[in-house]
Amino acid sequence: MMRKFLYRFLLFSLLPLLTFLVLEIRIRTKHTQLFQEEKLEQAFRHKAGAYQWVNTIKHPKKVFLLGSSSIKYGLSCRELNRLAADSLAFINLAADARDPIETYFILKQLDLSAVSAMYMGIDPWIYTRNYYRNRHQYLLLDLPFTKALRYSKDYDLRLFAKRYKALFHFPDPDHPAAILQTSIPADFGSVALTKKPVNFNDPVSKKFRLNEYGWSELQFTYLQKIVSLCQEKGIAFTAFYPPRRMDFINDYESNCRDIQASFLAQLQKSGFTKQIKSSILSLQPGNDSLFADAYHLNKAGQETYSRYFFSFVQEN
Amino acid sequence: MxxxxxxxxxxxxxxxxxxxxxxxxxxxxxxxxxxxxxxxxxxxxxxxxxxxxxxxxxxxxxxxxxxxxxxxxxxxxxxxxxxxxxxxxxxxxxxxxxxxxxxxxxxxxxxxxxxxxxxxxxxxxxxxxxxxxxxxxxxxxxxxxxxxxxxxxxxxxxxxxxxxxxxxxxxxxxxxxxxxxxxxxxFEYSKAVDGMRQILWGLFKKMVIADNCGQFADQIFSQSGSYSGSTLLLGAFFFAMQIYGDFSGYSDMAVGLSRLFGFDLMQNFSFPYFSRNVAEFWRRWHISLSTWFRDYLYIPLGGNKKGRSKTIRNTFITFLVSGLWHGAHLKYLAWGGLHALYMLPHLLKNKTAKKETAIAAGKLIPGWKEGFSILLTFLLVVLAWIFFRANSLADANQIYSEIFSSSFFTIPEVLPKKIFLLLVFFLLIEWLGRHSFYAIEKTGSKGPVWIRWAFYYLIVLLIFSEGGRTQPFIYFQF
Known part of the structure; x- marks a missing residue:
């Protein structure tokens, strides 16, 4: 009886196991092909649909602000344009958890002829594989098998299903093509944060989990591609650390020294030679009331930081 | 674990x-x-x-x-x-x-x-x-x-x-x-296979139905102030599906696992959402708890043997204690109290102990009267879940007032088509298997092996491809 049960169970499991094995071997052996620029572009280019309005802005000196949520909520383009007396047109292309890969493919779809400068906020944790859970599921194919196994245990039991879905579906069916947006948003892509962000409660060191998942080399490669794209088009590129609350800075300096050193080493390894400018606002104590949480400025913080940032742009 | x-x-x-x-x-x-x-x-x-x-x-x-x-x-x-x-x-x-x-x-x-x-x-x-x-x-x-x-x-x-x-x-x-x-x-082969089948169905209920519906229920209930009455009712419907999928799914897995080890556990859910009145719902929902309260609280209090007023009192006490069992919050008391109120017409007519007949016995679809009773009971149960799921009594009151306002007659702002398709599939299987111990007990054991296995593979595939974001089982907190 038991023998029959085990035999039947193994037989039943054979098909899923074999499928699993074949797919994992395919992912492993085809990694380079899977992550060719053309392939990735298929997965990401639809994101640019939401930025069609950028091409409708006719200004000879556009300035792009790039990065993740800290930039989206941290800078107000309307305020910056006012300070520049409309001599520059600031446009915010940052979004929640946006990474260099997505940013690069959005930039590739846009008309860059009138862009004079790009400023990119650098959040080191964006460059980790741990952050793939906030990413397009195609990137889950970049996890080696053992890390994928761990990942599915830590974060998402459906990870393997997502990997295989990503392997066969282009573009990802869960991410339908963004609706083409041609009307210019009120603050040119910037948004004032009125609510408290919900998923930023862990200590900063837990955002990296480098021992478990490591850095995402792809992100560094695409950061470098953004720099190269700017060079090719004659656009000035500046990288900077967005403002942080004082307790975050203290926490980061005391607990993430090795991580920061490793991050800089990775940047260098990928060929990124630019200096990342520190944020002036972060260095000033007593600015806690300007933050919604340790990483995100609130509305008042956005206005204040925009003024600091404009001086920073002028100095550059 | x-x-x-x-x-x-x-x-x-x-x-x-x-x-x-x-x-x-x-x-x-x-x-x-x-x-x-x-x-x-x-x-x-x-x-x-x-x-x-x-x-x-x-x-x-x-x-x-x-x-x-x-x-x-x-x-x-x-x-x-x-x-x-x-x-x-x-x-x-x-x-x-x-x-x-x-x-x-x-x-x-x-x-x-x-x-x-x-x-x-x-x-x-x-x-x-x-x-x-x-x-x-x-x-x-x-x-x-x-x-x-x-x-x-x-x-x-x-x-x-x-x-x-x-x-x-x-x-x-x-x-x-x-x-x-x-x-x-x-070790009995048929028992172990049956156990595996029930575990599979339990996993499907939990990971596909409950976890997916849970995401939408959470979304709607967390911002209940900004949704129309129709969306809020839909949110309550999603929660009804979530809690059923979650809890009965867990019970299915528990019963199935026990069978693998040679034990028989009692049936905990018997297709409660197909009940034709609230009294029947309570004979089909969380049976092990309902019968516990019946045997160790309701009957010792006197049950229905000491006159109508005492029967009503005992029913209210039992439902209120049952509500409190679910959590230390007034909203659970309100939920229990509402169900006790639902029971009132049955108590006044002395109909609670009516002998159960099979749902739509011998028919593929129920007659209009039976169908109407099922839908009405389901609606009452869904409305009661609002007390259970809302963040507070104040939130629940706000949700009820929105549902019973003109905004109920608008198209819901949240309409996830994929979830509806999955729910149709799920409810269809549950309906077809409503006379069994669990839905796929017979559906999954009839026919040639390749058809049965294809059906199981389909369930496995749905679990892996359509499972929602993993959420802890709701009933663990009770």
Whole structure:
């Protein structure tokens, strides 16, 4: 009886196991092909649909602000344009958890002829594989098998299903093509944060989990591609650390020294030679009331930081 | 440890192999293994509460033996009292201490007499309400001389801590489960296959139905102030599906797992959303708890034998206590109270104990009258879930007022087509299997092997491809 049960169970499991094995071997052996620029572009280019309005802005000196949520909520383009007396047109292309890969493919779809400068906020944790859970599921194919196994245990039991879905579906069916947006948003892509962000409660060191998942080399490669794209088009590129609350800075300096050193080493390894400018606002104590949480400025913080940032742009 | 986790996927085969290949010749050894495995399973969540589980079990074990030896009724009563006091004392402290302190503070402040007592930071031990009730039933049954107390402490520990049903039931009666620990178990192929099938269906209910519906229910209930009445009702519908998929899915897995180890657990859900009235709903929903309250609270209070007014009183008490069992919050009391109100017409007509007939017996679809009754009952149940799911009583009131406003007649802002398709598939299978122990008991066992296997593969595929974001089982918190 038991023998029959085990035999039947193994037989039943054979098909899923074999499928699993074949797919994992395919992912492993085809990694380079899977992550060719053309392939990735298929997965990401639809994101640019939401930025069609950028091409409708006719200004000879556009300035792009790039990065993740800290930039989206941290800078107000309307305020910056006012300070520049409309001599520059600031446009915010940052979004929640946006990474260099997505940013690069959005930039590739846009008309860059009138862009004079790009400023990119650098959040080191964006460059980790741990952050793939906030990413397009195609990137889950970049996890080696053992890390994928761990990942599915830590974060998402459906990870393997997502990997295989990503392997066969282009573009990802869960991410339908963004609706083409041609009307210019009120603050040119910037948004004032009125609510408290919900998923930023862990200590900063837990955002990296480098021992478990490591850095995402792809992100560094695409950061470098953004720099190269700017060079090719004659656009000035500046990288900077967005403002942080004082307790975050203290926490980061005391607990993430090795991580920061490793991050800089990775940047260098990928060929990124630019200096990342520190944020002036972060260095000033007593600015806690300007933050919604340790990483995100609130509305008042956005206005204040925009003024600091404009001086920073002028100095550059 | 969650049933739908990798940890459990490793844990289960190890225990299964040890159980059937290493300890199979000695059922006492098998019981020892079950105790060990169950304590590892429970300790995986928080090992500190193992002592609580052990203490609760031992109190009832010792009280049971003492009641057996004692002939004097007064002393027997004392032993029962000690058992109940210890169990309910622990439950009361861990689950209700803060609730009662806060309620007293509010009540005294309302009366103009300040009352100061600090609340405590108390972690609620997972499943405490389940194993406490299971353990309590033993003491009460021994006191009532319905059950011969066991002298075997390992069998008793295994009965209380049996890992498939430890943290979310079914709340088994000692009269049913304990004897199964006191005899040899044999491996039965058909039972094990049936168990696997039920586990598969339970996983589908949990990971595909509950987790997907849960995401939308959470979205709607977390911003209830900004949605129309129609969307809020849809949110309540999603929650109804979530809690059913979640809890009955867990029960299916518990029953299926037990079968793998040669045990039979009671049916905990019998297609409650196809009930034709609320009384029937309560005979089909969380059966192990409903019957527990019936046998150990409603009937001792007098049940329906002491006149209509006392029957109504006893029903309200039972439903309110049942509400409080789910959580230390006024909203659960309101939920229980609303269900008691729903029962009122049945109580006034003396119809609660009506003998059940099969749903749409011999028909593929119900007649219009039966269909209408099913839909009306479902709607009443969904409306009651709003109290259960809302963040507070104030939120629930706001949701009800929005639902009963003109905004109910607008198109809902949230309409996830994929989830609706999955729900149609799910409800169809449940409807077709409504006369079985669980939905795919017969659906999955008829026909040629390749068709059955194709059906199972489809379920596996749906679990892997359509499973929602993993969420802990709702009933663990009770």
């Amino acid at each position: 969650l049933f739908n986790s990798l940890d459990f996927a490793i844990f289960l085969p190890i225990v299964f192999i040890l159980y059937w290949f290493v300890t199979q010749k000695n059922w006492r050894l098998q019981n020892g293994l079950i105790v060990l495995a169950s304590y590892v399973f429970y300790g995986w969540w928080d090992w500190r509460f193992l002592s609580l589980l052990f203490f609760s079990s031992m109190v009832d074990y010792v009280a049971g033996l003492a009641m057996m030896k004692e002939q004097q009724q007064r002393r027997r009563k004392w032993y029962l009292f000690i058992s109940i006091a210890c169990n309910l004392g622990l439950l009361g402290f861990f689950k209700y201490y803060n609730f009662f302190i806060e309620s007293f503070t509010t009540a005294f402040s309302f009366l103009g007499t300040p009352f100061h007592a600090g609340t405590l930071y108390i972690i609620l031990p997972v499943g405490i309400s389940f194993y406490t009730f299971q353990s309590l039933s033993y003491g009460i049954d021994v006191y009532r001389r319905k059950l011969e107390p066991t002298r075997d402490p390992i069998a008793f520990l295994a009965f209380v801590s049996f890992f498939p049903q430890l943290v979310a039931g079914p709340i088994e009666r000692a009269t049913h489960l304990l004897p199964q620990f006191q005899k040899a178990r044999t």
